[in-house]
Amino acid sequence: MSRIILAGNAITAEILYSYLLGDSRYEVLGLTVDDEFVAQGSVEGLTAVGLSQVRETFPPQTCRVMMAAGYSNLNKVRESLFLRLKEMGYTVETYVHPDANVYSRHPLGEGCVVLPSAVIEPHARVGANTMIWCNVTLAHHSLVEENCWIAAGTVISGKAKVLRNSFVGVNATVVNEMTVGEYNIVGASAMISKDTKPHTVHLARSAEPFRCSSEDYVKYFGV
Numbered sequence: 001m002s003r004i005i006l007a008g009n010a011i012t013a014e015i016l017y018s019y020l021l022g023d024s025r026y027e028v029l030g031l032t033v034d035d036e037f038v039a040q041g042s043v044e045g046l047t048a049v050g051l052s053q054v055r056e057t058f059p060p061q062t063c064r065v066m067m068a069a070g071y072s073n074l075n076k077v078r079e080s081l082f083l084r085l086k087e088m089g090y091t092v093e094t095y096v097h098p099d100a101n102v103y104s105r106h107p108l109g110e111g112c113v114v115l116p117s118a119v120i121e122p123h124a125r126v127g128a129n130t131m132i133w134c135n136v137t138l139a140h141h142s143l144v145e146e147n148c149w150i151a152a153g154t155v156i157s158g159k160a161k162v163l164r165n166s167f168v169g170v171n172a173t174v175v176n177e178m179t180v181g182e183y184n185i186v187g188a189s190a191m192i193s194k195d196t197k198p199h200t201v202h203l204a205r206s207a208e209p210f211r212c213s214s215e216d217y218v219k220y221f222g223v
Contacts, residue, residue, distance in 0.1 A: 002026050004093060005058045007081050008068035009033045009041035009048045012131075016068045016113065017043050019097055029058055032065070034081070051084065060089040067092060067111045067129055071149040073218055074183050075129075075165045079147040082111055082129040092129070100132075109146060124156075127164070139176070151188070163198070167223055172204075185214050185223055 002025060006013045009031045020026045031043060035050030042048065049057045065085050069078040086092060092111035096102055099116040108114070109128035117135045120126065124138040127146035134152045138144060142156045145164040150156065154168050157176035162168060166180050169188035174180055179195045186192060187203035196202060201210030201217050210217060217223065 002093065003063040004028050004066050005049075005054070005063055006031050006043070006046070006068040007033070007065050007085060008070070009037065009043060010070060012070045013041075013068035014043045016066065016095075017046065019115070020066075023098065026066075029063055031068075032058070032085075033069075051088075055088055060091070063090075064093045065090045065111075066095055067113060067131075071131070071167050071223065074167060074185070074214060074223070075147040075149055078149075079129060079165065082147075104138075145182070183214050185210075185217060 004026050013031060017028055020028050031046050031048040032051060032054040033048060035052050038048045038050050067082060069081050094108050094110055094112055096114045097116045100114045100118045102120045103122050104120050104124045106125045108126045109130060111129040112126050114132045115134045118132045120138045121140045123141045125143045127144060129146055130144055130148045132150050136150050137155045139156060139158040141159045143161040144150060147165045148162055149167045151168060151170045153171040155173045156162060157174055159177045160174040161179040163180060163182040165182055166184040168186045171189045172186045174192045178192050180186060180192055181196045181198040183199045184196055185201045190202050190204040199213045201214050
């Protein structure tokens with residue numbers, strides 16, 4: 001049984017902890033977040049420890065970390081937490097729910113999370129610290145790079161690519177051989193049928209590029 005601490009203390013951590021309670025492979029010891037966020041969230045049954053104290057409370061020699069942070073600021077918060085925990089000596093666990101189906105022989109990236117009913121087809125690749133939510137299909141020869149969030153019901157078609165730090169919303173579709181540029185926001189139910197440029201926003205219905213950059217969108221509307 002692997003001893004785990006969750007990196008996060010909000011809704012993603014709460015959901016992931018619920019899955020882990022029914023997974024005999026893991027024992028969850030607690031939570032860790034940046035010190036200023038310790039009091040801003042909680043998961044029932046678990047104690048949160050700030051990063052400044054986590055090594056003393058949960059030494060990296062005795063446990064691993066599982067990424068349970070959300071997708072704030074184009075996954076940059078999640079990315080920062082991932083990198084700092086690795087610098088502190090922690091191994092970041094790659095988690096595949098027992099009800100997910102992984103057929104690719106390519107190793108999944110360190111710290112990625114694959115939730116129930118996701119399908120990762122042969123020759124697909126997943127980068128480090130990426131979230132693959134429930135009922136996602138990553139088709140053959142597709143690529144999702146590091147620090148991405150692929151929301152429930154999304155289809156990344158054959159040979160399609162989603163580049164780093166992108167957010168792809170619920171039930172979106174990336175057509176075969178198309179590329180979603182880095183730091184993109186793809187809205188729920190959008191269909192990407194043309195390559196997108198970096199730092200752009202694509203919302204249904206037409207999924208045409210939004211007028212502002214993805215960073216400005218986050219600033220004013222949030223994601």
